[in-house]
Amino acid sequence: MNLGVNSKSVTTSSASWKSGDAVSDQFPAGLRVLVVDDDPTCLRILEKMLRNCRYKVTTCGRAEVALKLLRDNKDGFDVVISDVHMPDMDGFKLLERVGLEMDLPVIMMSADDSKSVVMKGVTHGACDYLIKPVRMEALKNIWQHVVRKKKNEWKEKDTEQSGSVEEGDRQQKPTDDADYSSSANEGNWRNSRKRKEEEDDGDDKDDSSTLKKPRVVWSVELHQQFVTAVNQLGIDKAVPKKILELMNVPGLTRENVASHLQKYRLYLRRLSGQPQNGLGNSFLGPQDTGFGSISSLNSLDLQAYASSGQIPAQSLASIQAAALGRVTNKSGISVPIVDQRNIFSFDNPNIRFLDGQQHHSNGKQVNLLHGIPTNMDSKQLAALHQSGQPFGNNMHVNVHSPSGQSNSLLTQMVQPQSRTQMLNEVGGNQVLNFPSSVGQPGLSQPIPGSVFSRYGIDNVRPLTYTSLSQPSSVVEFSRSQGMELSGNSIPLTSNSGIPSYTSKGTLQEEVNSEIKGSRGFLPNFDAFNELNQNRTDNWDLQNVGSSIETPQHSNVQGRLDVAPSILVQPVFASDHRNGHIRTTSVNKAAFSAATSLGNGTNFGQQLTPSHADNSLRIKTERLPDMGFQSSLFPDHLGQEDLMSTLLKQPQEGLAPVENEFGFDEYQLDNLPV
Amino acid sequence: MQRQLANMKQSLFDQGYLDEQFIQLEELQDDANPNFVEEVVTLYYRDSARLIQSIEQALEKSPLDFSKLECLMHQFKGSSSSIGAKRVKSECTQFKEYCRVGNSDGCKRTFQQLKKEYATLKKKVEVYFQFARQIGPVEKACRSK
Numbered sequence: 001m002n003l004g005v006n007s008k009s010v011t012t013s014s015a016s017w018k019s020g021d022a023v024s025d026q027f028p029a030g031l032r033v034l035v036v037d038d039d040p041t042c043l044r045i046l047e048k049m050l051r052n053c054r055y056k057v058t059t060c061g062r063a064e065v066a067l068k069l070l071r072d073n074k075d076g077f078d079v080v081i082s083d084v085h086m087p088d089m090d091g092f093k094l095l096e097r098v099g100l101e102m103d104l105p106v107i108m109m110s111a112d113d114s115k116s117v118v119m120k121g122v123t124h125g126a127c128d129y130l131i132k133p134v135r136m137e138a139l140k141n142i143w144q145h146v147v148r149k150k151k152n153e154w155k156e157k158d159t160e161q162s163g164s165v166e167e168g169d170r171q172q173k174p175t176d177d178a179d180y181s182s183s184a185n186e187g188n189w190r191n192s193r194k195r196k197e198e199e200d201d202g203d204d205k206d207d208s209s210t211l212k213k214p215r216v217v218w219s220v221e222l223h224q225q226f227v228t229a230v231n232q233l234g235i236d237k238a239v240p241k242k243i244l245e246l247m248n249v250p251g252l253t254r255e256n257v258a259s260h261l262q263k264y265r266l267y268l269r270r271l272s273g274q275p276q277n278g279l280g281n282s283f284l285g286p287q288d289t290g291f292g293s294i295s296s297l298n299s300l301d302l303q304a305y306a307s308s309g310q311i312p313a314q315s316l317a318s319i320q321a322a323a324l325g326r327v328t329n330k331s332g333i334s335v336p337i338v339d340q341r342n343i344f345s346f347d348n349p350n351i352r353f354l355d356g357q358q359h360h361s362n363g364k365q366v367n368l369l370h371g372i373p374t375n376m377d378s379k380q381l382a383a384l385h386q387s388g389q390p391f392g393n394n395m396h397v398n399v400h401s402p403s404g405q406s407n408s409l410l411t412q413m414v415q416p417q418s419r420t421q422m423l424n425e426v427g428g429n430q431v432l433n434f435p436s437s438v439g440q441p442g443l444s445q446p447i448p449g450s451v452f453s454r455y456g457i458d459n460v461r462p463l464t465y466t467s468l469s470q471p472s473s474v475v476e477f478s479r480s481q482g483m484e485l486s487g488n489s490i491p492l493t494s495n496s497g498i499p500s501y502t503s504k505g506t507l508q509e510e511v512n513s514e515i516k517g518s519r520g521f522l523p524n525f526d527a528f529n530e531l532n533q534n535r536t537d538n539w540d541l542q543n544v545g546s547s548i549e550t551p552q553h554s555n556v557q558g559r560l561d562v563a564p565s566i567l568v569q570p571v572f573a574s575d576h577r578n579g580h581i582r583t584t585s586v587n588k589a590a591f592s593a594a595t596s597l598g599n600g601t602n603f604g605q606q607l608t609p610s611h612a613d614n615s616l617r618i619k620t621e622r623l624p625d626m627g628f629q630s631s632l633f634p635d636h637l638g639q640e641d642l643m644s645t646l647l648k649q650p651q652e653g654l655a656p657v658e659n660e661f662g663f664d665e666y667q668l669d670n671l672p673v
Numbered sequence: 674m675q676r677q678l679a680n681m682k683q684s685l686f687d688q689g690y691l692d693e694q695f696i697q698l699e700e701l702q703d704d705a706n707p708n709f710v711e712e713v714v715t716l717y718y719r720d721s722a723r724l725i726q727s728i729e730q731a732l733e734k735s736p737l738d739f740s741k742l743e744c745l746m747h748q749f750k751g752s753s754s755s756i757g758a759k760r761v762k763s764e765c766t767q768f769k770e771y772c773r774v775g776n777s778d779g780c781k782r783t784f785q786q787l788k789k790e791y792a793t794l795k796k797k798v799e800v801y802f803q804f805a806r807q808i809g810p811v812e813k814a815c816r817s818k
Contacts, residue, residue, distance in 0.1 A: 041717040041720055045756075048713075111751035112747065134755075
């Protein structure tokens with residue numbers, strides 16, 4: 001046909017071209033194109049252009065006619081080009097029909113180049129959209145759409161039918177498409193479900209064999225479910241398969257559970273390495289671990305965390321626990337300074353809870369925990385509560401917090417730092433802040449300062465939490481759960497004083513944990529003060545984003561000296577000062593610290609519950625600033641939520657953080673207790 | 674003669690009557706379709722006359738149905754752009770804009786302008802093609818191998 005005509009211009013190739021079966025050899029020559037356009041001028045021009053491309057052209061002025069042509073010649077065409085505005089039928093409708101009935105690539109055309117129309121073409125499934133006046137060059141390459149479509153079909157066939165590719169089997173194409181899309185949908189469904197469940201930007205969980213396994217995000221809820229299942233089975237008897245069954249989470253695989261269990265076990269081990277690691281429950285979960293790992297400044301804790309943290313870090317990466325998100329954020333910040341702290345902070349959130357509980361007695365550790373609590377799921381908090389008593393643990397929550405002074409130091413440091421950090425970080429890290437500072441305590445004074453600064457935010461946060469969470473309000477901080485857990489005057493509340501953005505939620509915990517931890521810190525207090533000061537600096541530096549933080553910082557700063565003890569160690573601060581209720585007073589102190597932004601002397605005030613309110617408020621205030629932080633604060637016990645939120649936010653930060661953490665953890669490990 | 678033809682064409686371009694698209698059409702022209710461009714342009718004028726009439730009728734209505742006018746004009750614009758009728762095309766754009774804002778007077782005014790450009794172009798290309806046909810065989814002879 002045309003070939004004959006066109007071959008005139010093609011001198012040399014005309015012969016082969018005319019041969020007929022030159023089509024396959026000369027692809028894309030011979031491509032069978034159907035053009036539909038109500039404008040005869042355009043139609044003529046297109047026809048000529050396509051002929052010049054050596055395609056086989058059939059023209060049509062009406063959409064209905066075109067459809068008939070297509071139906072009558074099922075395999076008679078390779079591609080359809082259609083105008084958008086046509087009198088008898090909308091071009092998009094034709095596009096849909098062709099796609100459904102014949103599954104051919106359709107190219108839309110129009111003089112209308114407005115974005116909405118082009119978008120419509122895309123959504124209706126057009127392979128391409130050409131703007132009139134159409135140029136020759138645009139038509140020369142339309143064959144790519146045919147090839148691409150065929151390729152996809154084959155690929156689908158492959159995946160769907162395990163490799164048996166039927167070339168050119170048009171019938172299969174639709175089937176394949178269907179299968180493909182259904183599996184994809186399934187995957188998507190899964191993903192969305194996961195998301196819903198986990199409230200995370202979880203990776204997609206796609207079970208399709210063709211895709212790599214998406215990472216599972218161990219959200220707070222999910223982790224809680226996990227822990228419940230584990231407890232039900234008994235930690236010794238808990239095997240992934242059974243856990244999976246108990247959890248009954250669609251889309252969760254045994255492998256996911258297995259790796260998570262591994263981390264959890266490490267976490268527990270870490271905790272038990274510390275005094276009173278009753279925190280088993282408080283296994284913050286991957287999140288925490290990573291987080292905690294950072295915070296575990298204390299060598300002990302750190303190590304524990306490190307290991308756990310490391311794992312979590314990695315798992316975190318995969319898990320994308322909210323904590324991670326937070327941690328990552330933090331780690332970014334704090335990591336550099338205090339690895340431990342980071343870990344600590346991380347841990348803290350996780351541990352906080354645990355620590356919080358324990359810290360009560362420990363005081364210092366508690367604080368740490370507080371910070372971390374955010375990471376820690378409420379579950380953990382509970383754990384913390386339980387373990388709260390043994391202060392010895394307190395730090396272990398922190399994991400890193402070296403039980404004792406170092407812890408306290410850390411705690412202190414953590415706290416102030418966390419605060420500062422938190423404050424600073426609040427803007428960004430939120431989660432991290434806490435851990436970092438918290439973790440510090442273990443480190444030792446010198447570090448704390450630095451750590452704090454980094455973590456300041458972390459610490460800071462916890463502090464705030466503490467205030468909020470006055471012993472009972474642990475929950476609210478979810479992080480501070482630790483604080484509450486401790487029940488003992490977890491100075492954590494004082495943490496609340498910590499400007500830390502409890503919003504980070506973790507902060508709270510951290511604070512709590514810190515407070516708890518801080519008990520032991522008393523001696524560290526001084527150091528702490530120093531730290532605080534450092535931290536305050538840090539705070540200022542770090543106050544990013546949260547205005548509240550700053551105030552808090554200032555408070556904290558002033559307070560740090562004072563507050564640190566308060567904050568960090570609600571336990572010990574109170575010990576110091578009040579020599580009693582640390583928790584309450586401490587909390588208060590922390591609280592007041594928080595509240596009295598800039599009031600260095602608020603410490604005294606802190607003790608008053610009003611402060612707590614203030615701090616609460618502060619915290620809440622911060623929360624809003626923080627954005628997600630606020631969500632953290634809300635008394636949702638679910639630190640997990642907080643953590644998830646936090647984590648979610650910083651998600652991106654996760655990656656870096658994780659590394660950091662992992663890194664830090666390492667360092668921590670090296671730290672001699 | 675060739676030069677004259679070229680000059681004619683050039684002036685059409687310079688005066689903005691034709692644009693790049695016209696060249697595209699010319700490139701499509703070959704030995705198999707030596708008068709392709711002329712064919713297409715003739716086709717255009719024949720088909721667009723129908724459109725012009727529809728628009729004219731619509732403009733006489735009161736009040737104006739702007740969406741219908743815009744739709745008709747859209748078609749007309751598409752046609753005009755595909756042969757490279759630059760000035761006509763810009764009038765179409767202007768007309769559509771007036772439709773969009775509901776400016777009746779603007780529409781009517783622009784349409785008159787459009788018709789003028791449309792008619793002017795028609796005359797000019799007719800001259801051009803006539804001339805091209807005259808010298809055409811000469812070119813072909815030159816080109817043939």
